[in-house]
Every structure is written in C-alpha cells, then in structure tokens.
Amino acid sequence: MARKPAKPASPKAAPAKPAAAASRQKASAAAKRAEPGKPAKPVKPAKVEATTAAPLALADVRSKIDQIDRDIQALIAERARFAHQVGKAKGKLAAAVDYYRPEREAQVLRMVVDRNEGPLSDELLVHVYREIMSACLAQQEPLKIGYLGPEGTFSQQAVLKHFGRSALGLPMASIEEVFQEVEAGNADFGVVPVENSGQGTIQITLDMFLTSDLKICGETELRVQQFIMSRSGRLDDIERIYAHPQSFMQTSAWVRANLPKAELVPVSSNAEGARRARSSDDAAAIGGENAGHVYNLKKVVTKPIQNDADNTTRFLVIGRSLFPSSGHDRTSVLVLIHDKPGALFDVLSPFARHGISMNRIESRPSHHGKWEYGFFIDLAGHIDDAPMQAALAELQPIAAQIKVLGSYPVAVP
Numbered sequence: 001m002a003r004k005p006a007k008p009a010s011p012k013a014a015p016a017k018p019a020a021a022a023s024r025q026k027a028s029a030a031a032k033r034a035e036p037g038k039p040a041k042p043v044k045p046a047k048v049e050a051t052t053a054a055p056l057a058l059a060d061v062r063s064k065i066d067q068i069d070r071d072i073q074a075l076i077a078e079r080a081r082f083a084h085q086v087g088k089a090k091g092k093l094a095a096a097v098d099y100y101r102p103e104r105e106a107q108v109l110r111m112v113v114d115r116n117e118g119p120l121s122d123e124l125l126v127h128v129y130r131e132i133m134s135a136c137l138a139q140q141e142p143l144k145i146g147y148l149g150p151e152g153t154f155s156q157q158a159v160l161k162h163f164g165r166s167a168l169g170l171p172m173a174s175i176e177e178v179f180q181e182v183e184a185g186n187a188d189f190g191v192v193p194v195e196n197s198g199q200g201t202i203q204i205t206l207d208m209f210l211t212s213d214l215k216i217c218g219e220t221e222l223r224v225q226q227f228i229m230s231r232s233g234r235l236d237d238i239e240r241i242y243a244h245p246q247s248f249m250q251t252s253a254w255v256r257a258n259l260p261k262a263e264l265v266p267v268s269s270n271a272e273g274a275r276r277a278r279s280s281d282d283a284a285a286i287g288g289e290n291a292g293h294v295y296n297l298k299k300v301v302t303k304p305i306q307n308d309a310d311n312t313t314r315f316l317v318i319g320r321s322l323f324p325s326s327g328h329d330r331t332s333v334l335v336l337i338h339d340k341p342g343a344l345f346d347v348l349s350p351f352a353r354h355g356i357s358m359n360r361i362e363s364r365p366s367h368h369g370k371w372e373y374g375f376f377i378d379l380a381g382h383i384d385d386a387p388m389q390a391a392l393a394e395l396q397p398i399a400a401q402i403k404v405l406g407s408y409p410v411a412v413p
Helices: 019-033 058-089 102-115 122-137 154-163 175-184 203-211 245-250 252-258 270-277 289-294 343-353 386-395
Strands: 144-148 168-172 189-196 215-223 227-230 240-243 263-266 283-287 312-319 329-338 358-365 372-380 401-409
Touching: 058 122, 102 122, 102 215, 102 401, 122 154, 144 154, 144 175, 154 168, 154 189, 154 215, 154 312, 168 175, 175 189, 175 203, 175 312, 189 203, 189 245, 203 358, 203 372, 227 270, 227 289, 240 245, 240 270, 245 252, 245 263, 245 283, 270 283, 270 289, 283 289, 329 343, 329 386, 343 358, 343 372, 343 386, 386 401
Parallel strands: 144 168, 144 189, 215 401, 240 263, 240 283
Antiparallel strands: 189 312, 215 312, 227 283, 329 372, 329 401, 358 372
C-alpha cells in the first residue's frame, strides 16, 4: 500500500523583535512616508513592562531617610563654612549690608529652579534655599529690614519671602517712615508695596521716589489672600470692618453681598485693623491669615474673600546702592517731561529703537513745576547694558530730567 507523502514541516516562527528595535523601525517607516518638507509624526515608543521591585520595609525606608537627613545636614554645615570664608575673603567690611549681594542670590535661586526635576515645586525649593542663604549671611550679622507694620502685615510676609527668617524685621508706621529709616541708615533695606494685580499702583510709593535718593535693589511678588476675621468668628455679630483701603477695594464684591450695612473703617495696615478688631465682638478685620494668628482672630468664613483669585502684590526692595547685573534684570527710571504734543512718543522711541522692552509705565505729577509730569518706566535689562546706555543717552536732550531708580534682579518665584 502506497504511503501518503509526509506533510512539510511548518516553518519556525521568526523571533520577536525587541521593543526598542521595533520602535526604531516604525519611526524609520514613518519618516519615509512623511511629505517632503514636513517632519514625520513622532511614533510613541513601545511599552516595556517594568519589573517592580519588592517594597522596602518601613524600618528600612526610615533608615534611608535618616541617612539622607544626616547627609543634608552635613552639606548645609559645609555650605555655611564656605559662606563664612566668602565673608573673610571680602575683608573687614562695615556691616552686614556690605556682605549682601542680591544679584548673586538671584543667580543661585535661578540655578535651583533650573535643576529642579520634582517632585517638589520650584516655589518650595526656592523657599528652602532662601532660608539657607539667609542663615549663612546672618553669620556675619543679620540684615535689618524696614517694612510697613505692625507685625502680621503682607509687607512682613514679603520680607520673610525675600530675605528669610534670619533677617531682622523692623516694623514701621508708614511707607514714608520705611524710606526715612533706610535713608538714615537705621535699616539696611526696606520692603514697600508698589502695585497690585487687581487694583493697580500704590501711589504713595511712587511719590516717595520723586524726592528720595534711595535705589531699588530687588523685587518680590506675593500671592495675597484676604480673609474676614473677628474675635467671635460669627458673621451676624459684625457691625464694622477694619482694613487698609487697598484691601477694601480687593474684597468689595464679597463685602457688598454679605455685609452691606457694616461700617467700613480704613486703617494704615491690615495688621492694625486686626489689632483693633481683637478688642470687640462686633468688629471684624480683613487681612491675611498671619494677622489672624498674631492677634488671635477667627475666620468668619474659611475661604478667602478677594475679588480676584490670583490676587498678587509686587513689592520693591529699597536700599542705598546700585548692584551689578544678575543676568536677568529690570531697570526702573523716572523721566520728567514738559507737557507738549508727542512728549510721550519722544520718551518711548529711544527704547524701541534699541530693542528694549517696556514692562510698565505710570504717570504722576512731578511736584516740581506746573503741568510737569513724571513717567515711571520699568524696562527689561540692566543699566550697564550697552543698549540701555545708548537709549538713555538719546533721551537726555528731550527730557527735563532722567533719574535711574534702580537696576535689580527680576523676581524669582
């Protein structure tokens, strides 16, 4: 009997290509299909299943954290010793202010941001490094910083954000007094509010620059959250509210809707309002959480009440000297002009011709002559930059007066 021919053996399956090789092959094919002059669509790499290591025991995790903490502490101590060496290298200087270099601090903090790959936010890491630098600088002598008091104001929070907790804060009764104490040398620097994202410019600060010789040495931006607070914490008890006029404007919608009959009492600062409100059950204050903690007030409502959820105030750091460039700076100038057609165009044209961006402009009466105005202008760049020097030289014959208020690092988050 004839045998049936055997079936041919089935060919062996080709070995699977590695995921990375398959991904490269797809990318190559996609590139060939792409139209000339157009980039190929990116091909997602093949998913490779990760092998998850067995989780460490809690005791092992804590042991590793303890070792990391020891390493961090040792490095901070080493940094402090090197910072002390920097002070020695500068020689015998008069005071702490002579050791402070805002341009160097800004460069260090920008490097912190550039290196950050998470999981912590840029803002949090900047805060940590600011405190380390503050403590290192205080080895020489703490900086003395004047601000609009009393304790618990947003100005105090701006001082802590910019200079850290190792600086010595000096609360003042007014913005004018902050300028006066820095001019007299009783404070090394001052921190004053200059503009709010919702309510615009703080005019008294700009007006002080018309006559003061102080320079702007830095800036910081503070997210401002306004709360309604009282001794009892009950809305029905409130008959009058204390707050700074700016805070009344920033919270006007909530106050109209919830306390339309309450008496609004303006005060020099929100902290002063909180201080007054703590003595009566029928009084409330608008201000930051810090003021509530300082003066033992309770929140009437748990959420902030400002009109703008992104409410931010910009503060200026004022001092007696100009500082070198940090590499990412802003220059503020005051230009006085006579009132005539095209005067503003004449002021701005030199900056445009030299490629200098204008960040802000504000006009104020100069108080020097009738119908004479001053323009406060914020410009991108440092006063030592060649384009800035050329633009100001062009402006000189046109303006009645040009006053450089300062060149300083742009605020770090």
